Amino acid sequence: MQHIDIGTHVTGRRDGNRELDDAALADLYAYPPDLLAPWLRINFVASIDGAIAVDGVSGALGTPSDHAVFHLLRELADIILVGAGTVRAEDYGGARTDEQLRERRLAQGLTPVPPIAVVTLGAALDPQARLFTDTTEAPVVLTCTAAPEENKRRLSDAGARVIEIGDDRITSVEIIDALAELGMPRVLCEGGPSLFGQLITDDAVDELCLTTSPLLVGGLESRVSVSPTSTPRPMVRGHVLADEDGTLLTRWVRPRRGG
Ligand SMILES: NC(=O)c1ccc[n+]([C@@H]2O[C@H](COP(=O)([O-])OP(=O)(O)OC[C@H]3O[C@@H](n4cnc5c(N)ncnc54)[C@H](OP(=O)(O)O)[C@@H]3O)[C@@H](O)[C@H]2O)c1
Numbered sequence: 001m002q003h004i005d006i007g008t009h010v011t012g013r014r015d016g017n018r019e020l021d022d023a024a025l026a027d028l029y030a031y032p033p034d035l036l037a038p039w040l041r042i043n044f045v046a047s048i049d050g051a052i053a054v055d056g057v058s059g060a061l062g063t064p065s066d067h068a069v070f071h072l073l074r075e076l077a078d079i080i081l082v083g084a085g086t087v088r089a090e091d092y093g094g095a096r097t098d099e100q101l102r103e104r105r106l107a108q109g110l111t112p113v114p115p116i117a118v119v120t121l122g123a124a125l126d127p128q129a130r131l132f133t134d135t136t137e138a139p140v141v142l143t144c145t146a147a148p149e150e151n152k153r154r155l156s157d158a159g160a161r162v163i164e165i166g167d168d169r170i171t172s173v174e175i176i177d178a179l180a181e182l183g184m185p186r187v188l189c190e191g192g193p194s195l196f197g198q199l200i201t202d203d204a205v206d207e208l209c210l211t212t213s214p215l216l217v218g219g220l221e222s223r224v225s226v227s228p229t230s231t232p233r234p235m236v237r238g239h240v241l242a243d244e245d246g247t248l249l250t251r252w253v254r255p256r257r258g259g
Helices: 006-010 022-028 064-076 084-090 099-107 149-157 172-181 193-201
Strands: 002-004 039-047 079-083 116-119 140-144 161-166 186-189 207-213 236-242 248-253
Touching (some): 022 064, 064 099, 064 186, 064 207, 079 172, 140 149, 149 161, 172 193, 186 193
Parallel strands (some): 039 207, 116 140, 140 161
Antiparallel strands (some): 002 236, 236 248
């Protein structure tokens, strides 16, 4: 994978490009140090023409470098946040681990495995789904008081930590406060588009890691974010990485407040 400095290309000097090893890649994706509040990093993969799924799932969009970054982002995170629609569509299980990964995480002061936190208004998740049955960590269910008691009970019986954080809706602030209370500031949000759309509307996004997969897809699939209203939020380019197969890995961060 090459690190492309767009400025270098614009001025025609290509000697700024360099190959990246695992350590250099990890440095590029490091969370800010000493976080006092949760940092919301969003990760998506899309085709060149903006599709985020093929036949309802994102698997066909993945490339080797996207997979490498996907797993690296999980390795660096305290917790993985995801909307219930994505959990259902992608049949989410718990984050995978192995001995080396556990050791690397422990050495960085992280827990051995990041839990999955799912945001759901109705708590209508299948307790037999992989989220509850194929995991080493108890999933966290962020839901609201209006969700049917029976649904919430089923999920806690299935081993989930069910946390009510709203009355009949859940705001981004309530999500962030819940993650802060869990003591998990390095947040990796893996979508989906409805959750991401709300986070944009509420100006809660600190960072977007977006892979462009070298594919044209067409179809009727959603874009990376959807919300009832458009709310332009300026972002600053963190980096652009290009893999030989055409994959582009970009990182965008929110401009620092007040400067
Ligand atoms: N390409 C990619 O990187 C990528 C990443 C993620 C997802 N996807 C694709 O996106 C599609 C799923 O889209 P989606 O919009 O359904 O995904 P989503 O945002 O994960 O799910 C929407 C659902 O999540 C819950 N939710 C989200 N925000 C909430 C909030 N603020 N408060 C309460 N509940 C909230 C609700 O669940 P309840 O209905 O349970 O109340 C809502 O119906 C799938 O095809 C998936 O493959 C692609």
